[in-house]
Structures are given as structure tokens and as C-alpha cells.
Amino acid sequence: MSTRTFRVWRGDADGGDFAEFDVAVNEGEVVLDVVHRIQAEQAPDLAVRWNCKAGKCGSCSAEVNGMPRLMCMTRMNVFEEGEPVTITPLRTFPVVRDLVTDVSFNYEKARQMPQFAPPADLKPGEYRMQQVDVERSQEFRKCIECFLCQNTCHVVRDHEENKPPFSGPRLFIRAAELDMHPLDARDDRREAAQDEQGLGYCNITKCCTEVCPEHIKITDNAIIPMKERVAGDRYDPLVWLGRKIFRKGKTSA
């Protein structure tokens, strides 16, 4: 056991400052354990959002020494001995209190996007798909909605004005997931991503991929293919014709 210094941002929408806590740290602990100890012993009203403490629910997102992370998956041994640990709330979203931010932006964007469209000709129990075909979408369905990608994306991180037209990486992988779903009945996922979600704002700096705790290849496997296909479909007359003829735009490519 050792004693470490934690600097935790405390405040609300009107402003705040860092509070410093000297707190015991045991072997094998993660940042969230230490935050809980601060709550239990020094600041019972310290606001922190968490649920599972096992990296599965995506609730305890924050910025630890400047890096967007899940507090429950950040081991204390990644910090140097004697290095203070500084925790701030996610920067891209409005502060509710202390380490808790208002992440409703992400839910509003999800509300705007068309959901799965079931195929009209199949009844429940009749769906047949090959594993290799569902795997592409399954990668994106690993998303735990921690919103670290949304928080990190520079399109909105310091540009409030981009929030209305831009849905962000979380919703781009949702669009890609539905686009690649073998049985989704809509054929306009890529166009919608471009026209309604603001896919074009992304200039593939891959920051989202770097912070994803589920290691989803957001840029390479979702954003880039969606961009390429939108471009291909739009400007290639043969592809355009093919999309008119074949269901879901599944061209011979």
C-alpha cells in the first residue's frame, strides 16, 4: 500500500476547480477504486458515474492525466511512482457535476438515425446469415457506448458549432453496422451517413480508434469503407446503376 495524490476536478456548469486528495492505493487497483475510496473516506458527495466496474457498461469515462479513459480499466501501475493523478470530466460534453457530464448529445444523435429495417419477406426464425457476414457488423456492436470516441473527436471537441450537423464516430459505426448487416432492408445507409450524419467532416485522424476501450477499428473498418463507398457510388455511373438494380446495392464487387 502506498499513498498517492489525486487531483480531482470538482464543480458544476458554473465553474469549478481541482480538489487535492491524499489517498491510499493498494496493489492491483484501478483509478475507479481510488475514486471510490475518496468518496467513502473524504468526499461522500463526489459525483462520479459508474456501473459495472468491469469495462462492460461504458459509464465511467473521464480524462485521466489528459487521456480519455474508462476509470475502471485504468490500472494504477500505469502511472509513475509519485506522479500525481489528475482526473477531469470529459471535455466535449457539458459538466453536470464533478466528474459527471451530460452525454445526452449522443442519445439525441442516436434518436435521429434510422434503426434496423427488417426484411419484409422473412418471418421471425427464418433469418439465415453466415458467421463471416455477421462478423463485420458484430465488431461494431461490441461498442459499449462509453462515448470516449465522441469526446476525443476534434470535430466537436473544441467546436460546439459542429455538434448540430455531426453525429460522431459512435454513430458512424452504427451506420456501418447497419450498412453491413446482411439483412437490413434499407439501401441508403451510406448516403444518410454523408448527408445527415456529417461523415464528410471526418478527416480520418484516427483519434477515435486510439481511445476505443473495445479496440474497435472505427476508422479503418467503418469510416473509411463508408467514405469510399459513398464516393464510389456517387461518382461511378455503373455502381449507381447497379444500386438501382440490385437489392441493398450489393454489386458484384
Next chain:
Amino acid sequence: MSDNDLNDVEHLACDVLVIGAGGAGLRAAVEARLAGKTVIVISKSLFGKAHTVMAEGGAAAAMGNVNANDNWQVHFRDTMRGGKFLNNYRMAELHAQEAPDRIWELETYGALFDRTADGKISQRNFGGHEYPRLAHVGDRTGLELIRTLQQKLVSLQQDDEAAGEGDAKLQVIDETTITELFIEQGRVKGAFGYRRGTGRFMAVAAPAVVLATGGIGRSFKVTSNSWEYTGDGHALALRAGASLINMEFIQFHPTGMVWPPSVRGILVTESVRGDGGVLKNSEGKRFMFDYIPEVFKAQYADNPEEGDRWYTDPDHNRRPPELLPRDEVARAINSEVKAGRGTEHGGVFLDIASRRSAEYITERLPSMYHQFKELADVDITSEPMEVGPTCHYIMGGIEVDPETASSKVTGLYAAGEVSGGMHGSNRLGGNSLSDLLVFGKRAGEFAAEHATASEPPKLRDEEIAAAQAEALRPFGNDGENPYELQAALQAINGRLVGIIRRAPELEEALRELEALKPRIDNVTAVGGRAYNPGWHLALDLRNMFVCSVATAKAALERDESRGGHTREDAPGMDPEWRRVNLVATLDGGEVSLARQDVPAMTPELLGLFDTSELAKYMTPEEYGPTEAEDA
């Protein structure tokens, strides 16, 4: 927000109020909305974060995609065996019959389960299930379930929007906790709670209320459960005049992480064993062969060779004992550790590294690989895991009508972990996700029907003011910090009401709980009302407390060992106790217990079992009449 705004109670109304936004609550909401009702879902956390997200292995449904011999009768039989025949048979029957439809329906909502070679939903082996039966997505099935239902709700909201309806038809109110139900003349008429973010109070008038709040695991220190699991629905139901059954039955999942201490209790999915992992003690012995109980000898291999052959030829070999129901495996691990054959950190070894290729492990168990690598520095493709029992699930819960999910209180329904009866004394892995779909749908359906037949209720100012005063009480108290009191409660349960129980210890637990009561009544919150976790915990404590008392009392009363209730001073099952449910109600603020008959299975269902098997559980007069129908 000024204090004036803050003291303004937000008034809402709907036809069906769903409390809880896990699988059961969301499935109920879908059904009630499809029935044309206006629905409000209250979520204690953010939308999509509920504890369902942590389910790993899968959802059990006899679709017969992997083994065509499977059907609802076999699933029913396995469920009854797993619950040691204490289950409400009708719930187990409906569950086994309806689970496949509930799973297939999820595909029409967009769920993407793993597939078989012929493109159907793949199914995996799990403890207590005779055939591969669990629909799954790697080891993150719960996430798939909750996300699918979350997205279905959004699609229903979009349908409403497209139809020119307002937002009010289907609302999800997140980060909100319900503290009281409003009851008038034995009927529920709404609920009271607070928004966590602002601390602002809310009163919702509704003729039908579905409780889907999950379990009680946070009353134990070593648990796989998230912070929300404070028995809110159990306690709300008790205070509303409903009854709880089987509260003594708590499932300790055999495999939780044990090291490092900060992750103690985090779940290690049963799929590790379903996919070939075995349990070994510190001497390297695969010990589960020593722990096959009499009632299961016919179905489980008594040697490693046969057990290993079963993975590839299940029709001609018996299954390995690592796949016994969870209560058996948890007790076995407990015994090995107690006998001094445990690991350095007080667990046993779970080894899949020496049995399967690294590629197979990372493909089938990606979350487990990730979890051990990041939290324990253990590479499960090359080293064994250290595991031990962790509080995982409560079989007990609100007593409900099997068909309608209705509690004893008119208009009050319950589904999922908060309800009782379905799993008897022990739940099989995979039966929780299917349970919450089957009975979530039923609760939504019948709550909607009830709402249609009811007048919109009116809430009185006095009852709202009383609920408000009660919720604010911790701010005026001068007692202890809620975190200390929670630790004290957890210590009592862990030490005296855990996996192995004895009468004197249970009596001691009840004495210590009694002594804790005034301290909890006087729990103190400091700070303001906006997002104040100390205040939230202070209010949750009384729920944890009443559930703990119900469990300890029932555990003391039932002097036999069955499923998730092991009495060292009363080993073995007693056929007389099999006929008894212990029913807890609140009487003048105190938990009181009564005995009630377990509903007797129909002759048709009894006929699904060999008489010799029934004889291990029942008294002769219970199974006698079916002897002639053995064909």
C-alpha cells in the same frame, strides 16, 4: 437551478410505468407501447447501461439449431432439475415454451447472434443444459440484448414521431431513482422518485406499474453485480403490500475473479467451462469428479476421458462435471479451498489454456481474454485463471402470477430478477436472459391490458409531500456516512449469510442487522442535491436492509440444503421442504414469514421425468399417480 425550481415536483402521467431499464423493463416497455399504451421507462443509470449488459454466456432457448433433439420439454426438465423442483412449474413451462420466439423476435429488431454453419443462430453448451442451448454473441450476449432492445425502443419512438405523435408516447427517463410507490385501496397508482443529476423530485401517476429492477447483490461485498443492485424493486413491492418468495436462495456464481483484490467478484463466464475449461486445485487435480451429487450421477461423466469425449460426441458420452449447475460447482470450490487445496489468493484454477488453442480462446472468449489481460496481467491463452464464488443472482423475488406477472397488489407487475419462482432454488446459466424476455413481454402485455381497463389515477399532494420529506431525511440526520453503513451491511451478509450457512450464525446475523437498523435510519447525507452519490446510497440502504433481513430470516427458517441455500447444520434436501415456499411480507414495518405450498406439477409435466428421478426429490404421494404413465 434555484431552490424554488428544485422544490417544484415534476408531475408526469402515463398508462404503464416501467421501473427499471434492463432487459425485462425494456421488453415490457416494447410490449406495452405496441399495445397502444403511453409508457414511461425509469432508468436508474444511463439508458443502455443496466446490469443486463454484464450477462456474458447467452440466452437459453430450445431452438434445436445445434442439436435437433432439443425441445421445450427438455428445457423445462433441465430448469426444474436446476431449481431442485422448487420452481413454479408453470413459469418454467411458459419460459421453456416461449423462449425461442422471444429470441427469434430479437433478430427482427436487429440483433446479430453468432451463427451455425447453416446460417441459423448458434447455440452453446452451459451448465445443467442437456443440449447446446444458449444463443450467444461471443461472451457479450447481454450487451447485444440490451443494445437491441434499446434500439427497438428508439425505433418505436421514431414510429411515433413519423405518425405525428409527440414524445410523450414512449419516454425513457434516465438517471432517475424511484423511492416510493403510491398505493390506494390495494391498487398501485404511481411512483415517486428523484432525478440524480439535479436532485429534483418526480411524481408519476400510472394505473399499471412494472417492476424490473433486478437484484440485491450490492448487499454483499464480493459480488458480480453493479452498484444499482440494491433490491429497490423487492423493497418497493414489500412496502406496497406485495409478497416476496424464496428470498433464502441466492446464487453464488462459482467463477468470479479473486485477484487482484480490487477485481474480486467480477464475473468469469461459465462459457469458459462450456467451451472446454476445467477446474483444478493447487495439486493440479481436476476435482469436480469428486463432487457429483447422487441426483446428477446419471447425467455426468465420472472420469476425465468420458468428459472430454462429450465435447465432440455428446450423444454417446456424459457431460463433464465442470458443467454441473452453479450451486454444485460453487460448493465444490468452497470445499477445496477450505480443505487447503486452494490457490495463493483463496480460489481454484480455471484452466482453458492447456485445453484449447490460443486462437479458439480469443475468438470464443474475447471479453475474458481482455478482462484478465487488462485487470490481472494474466494471459488466459497461456496461464490458468484464479477463480472463486461471487454473489451473482437472487432466485427469490416478488411473488407473481405465472401467466400475467401480476403481484398481489392490483396493477403492480414484476419481471426479470426482481420476480421470484421461475428458477426455484437455483437458476441455470442462460435462463436469466430468456426469463427476462419471456416475462418482460408478459408483464408489458398484461400491464397494458390492466391500464386499458383502469381510470387514470390521481395522486394526492399529502402523499407526495410525505414521500418528499422521507427522501430528504438523510440531509437532516446527524448519523453516519452511508459508505460505512453499506460496508457494515456487506460484512454481516458476507460473514454470516453467505454461501455456507449455520443456524447460530443466521441468528447472529439477524441480531446484528437489528442493531444496524437505527444506524441506517439515521444515515446522513452531506452536500447538495445535484448528483450526490452519498445521498443516493443513503436512500438505497433501507432497501438493501429489508432484503437482507428477508434473506436471513428465510435462511434460518429453512433447515435443509437446496440449490442456493446451503445449511452446514442441515445438509441434504428434505422432500417435505420441497413442497414449501417461504413467503415474506411486511407487517407493521417488520419482515414476517409464512409457509405456502409450492404449486403441484400437472400429471403431464410429471410424466416428462422418470419416476426414479422424481423419487429423489419428492414424497411418494406426489409422484405416485404417474407411475402407470411411464410410456
